[in-house]
Amino acid sequence: MTETDVTADQAADRALKARHRTMWGLGDYPDVAARLIAELGPVLVGAAGVRPGERVLDVAAGTGNVAVPAARAGADVTASDLTPELFVAGREAAAARGVTIRWEEGDAEALPYADDTFDVTLSCVGVMFAPHHQQAADELVRVTRPGGRIGLISWTPEGFVGELFAAMKPFVPPPPPGAMPPPRWGDEAHVRALLGDRVTDVVTEKRTVTVSAFDTPEAFRAYWRETYGPTIVAYRTVADDPARTAELDAALEGLAARYGGTTGVMSWEYLLLTARVV
Template sequence: MAEASRIWALGDFPRVARETIGATGPLLVEACGIGPGQRVLDVAAGAGNVAIAAARAGAEVVASDITPELLDAGRAAAEAEGLELQWVVADAQSLPFGDGAFDAVTSSFGAIFAPDHAVTARELLRVCRPGGTIGMLNWTPEGWSGRFFATVAPFAPPPPPGYEPPVLWGSEPHLRELLGPGSDEIAVERRVVVLDHFADAEALVSFYRANFGPVIAAFEGLAGDPERAAALERALLTFARETNAAEPGRPPRWELEYLLVRARRA
């Protein structure tokens, strides 16, 4: 937990969230029907992309994350809007809340990074009341983000024991295996986040290298091996160029596929 917290504090993840997945927070809140009178837990909340949107909708919100620095950024953003949320440092695999304590439990590209998927799923289900909603946004293995993490992985420090790749949460059979035992209904939609504000592949790679913790950590680990660091840079640039979905002559465009998941707690 300590190393994961350190990695996500590197760079400027709140900026990454704003510039890439910012619009998905309100989308998940709307999809889950979150509103006044509901008690909501946002797991692996980061800087509050979903949690703050849920508070805007009138819900009583608890935002949890393993990285205190991200919660501090979320708290500041919420206070700037005059919103009151509870911010709790917590591991998605061991949530410090009672059984059935929340009407809705959400996670936007967050809980998927906890190493043990089965334990994480059981925790999401446990803290949601029967009949309540579990809402998730999960990168798909075959989509842009899945391929991005696969590009970085050979250059990154080895994962902890028992680690499962986060993008497996975006595989529908795996997702249903995880949430199915505690749910009586699971709805899944494929959606896309579009990145079209970067001038070129170099700008995209520079953005992630400067701001995204897992990429920064990978380069940190290669500090004594300039040849490997250069190879990672080349791999990222090749990936960015190959995944530009724009037609020739048009501004660059990257399409990040994810699953929008809504499950009803049995």
């Protein structure tokens, strides 16, 4: 590979990260985190066995769904995310619960921390959105001390959110070479391969979070269209094509109808994984 090729790759990667940062700043992700999946943070903190005084890193922390309960457990917590605009809501949540957290901008594929810095490294439906899975996994291991723990919650490919991304895929530009679909982090075999023999005591479990915020498929589609960054991007991509917009509407409403049935109560499947660094 020539120096020109490397420079071009680096430029493309920077552009991709800039788009990701912008995407997660669209809409109202803090509402998604607080209203729909708030319970996942305490689940991950409990599964990882976070203890008082431990140094904890929340990777792709967003608004702190993991960082806040980890701090309430007495840990010394750093929350890192590519989109620091989300920290405004995170700081408010931390203040409301009387805890102190360090909020620091950082790329999950190039974390700004030294090797072996943390006792526990966690990510709840966060690191899965880093496009280069192996790089992100390498960073999780690198910053965790030997004997420390890694804990992850990721949406599964076959679950609701995995299907949501599959439904949106035809309406967005193809990802650049090397980028991998986020829900693959919810495939146990894939994550085990990413972490490899650098971890031991791997424990996995598929669980579900119940979401009952939407009475109708139309309500789900309207909320997701205005609130969730990836869906907003999909709608912007087809904004000049009414027929394609209608197709996207139908795809989201059809998915919500399949999962919500007549009650509107959905079960979103995720993979919970914990492991110990060798």
